[in-house]
Amino acid sequence: MTAETPERARRLSGRVVAATHNPGKLREIRELLAPHGVEAVGAAELDLAEPEETGRTFRDNAAIKAEAAARASGEPALADDSGLCVEALGGAPGIYSARWAGDSRDFAAAMARIERELRAAGAPRPWRAHFVSALALAWPDGRIQTFEGRVDGDLVFPPRGTAGFGYDPIFLPDGHDRTFGEMRAEEKHGVPADGSLALSHRARAFQKFARECL
Ligand code: IMP
Numbered sequence: 001m002t003a004e005t006p007e008r009a010r011r012l013s014g015r016v017v018a019a020t021h022n023p024g025k026l027r028e029i030r031e032l033l034a035p036h037g038v039e040a041v042g043a044a045e046l047d048l049a050e051p052e053e054t055g056r057t058f059r060d061n062a063a064i065k066a067e068a069a070a071r072a073s074g075e076p077a078l079a080d081d082s083g084l085c086v087e088a089l090g091g092a093p094g095i096y097s098a099r100w101a102g103d104s105r106d107f108a109a110a111m112a113r114i115e116r117e118l119r120a121a122g123a124p125r126p127w128r129a130h131f132v133s134a135l136a137l138a139w140p141d142g143r144i145q146t147f148e149g150r151v152d153g154d155l156v157f158p159p160r161g162t163a164g165f166g167y168d169p170i171f172l173p174d175g176h177d178r179t180f181g182e183m184r185a186e187e188k189h190g191v192p193a194d195g196s197l198a199l200s201h202r203a204r205a206f207q208k209f210a211r212e213c214l
Pocket of ligand 1: 080081082083084097098101131164165166167168180200
């Protein structure tokens with residue numbers, strides 16, 4: 001249901017519902033779409049309910065959110081789902097990345113838990129991990145397109161840098177000597193105008209989406 005379907009891709013124009021109640025995500029989606037002449041309206045502005053994320057993959061959860069918003073609004077809807085997968089922890093926290101930080105969004109505690117579990121498991125270094133971002137575009141007729149971006153790197157402790165959010169301070173992307181927490185937003189999330197590969201998982205997923213749908 002949620003495989004990439006470039007041959008059936010449709011182009012987006014005018015307006016799309018951003019299937020998120022998170023103002024930070026809405027801002028980011030707006031910024032990414034604006035240069036393509038597409039306007040994003042937030043799910044909260046349309047009073048749409050937030051569906052339960054019951055999927056087992058990033059793609060499934062992005063599709064659940066996008067489909068629910070498209071069905072409720074009658075307009076195309078875009079959703080994303082993302083997280084950090086630590087290889088020696090069997091891919092955890094993965095789709096539970098936000099949940100590991102608890103209701104108080106304590107990412108210092110979530111990062112400490114990762115370090116604790118890696119040490120307890122006796123995992124050999126380097127501690128490999130990757131961020132994943134899945135984007136889903138759902139159409140009111142039920143069709144859906146999904147796109148996934150990934151960035152690989154090593155985990156470093158103690159956390160470094162105060163930029164970004166979430167697990168950024170412990171993630172050292174391959175080929176770089178600064179963590180995401182030590183990078184400017186543009187360096188991490190920017191979508192290069194010359195078509196070269198973006199750095200972050202989210203920007204990479206967006207590049208695929210833009211190629212097919214914008
Ligand atoms: P969701 O996509 O809103 O379900 O949550 C994704 C969670 O994954 C965030 O709360 C962060 O904990 C983590 N995450 C996703 N992308 C990033 C990133 O670029 N940097 C740091 N943490 C991230």
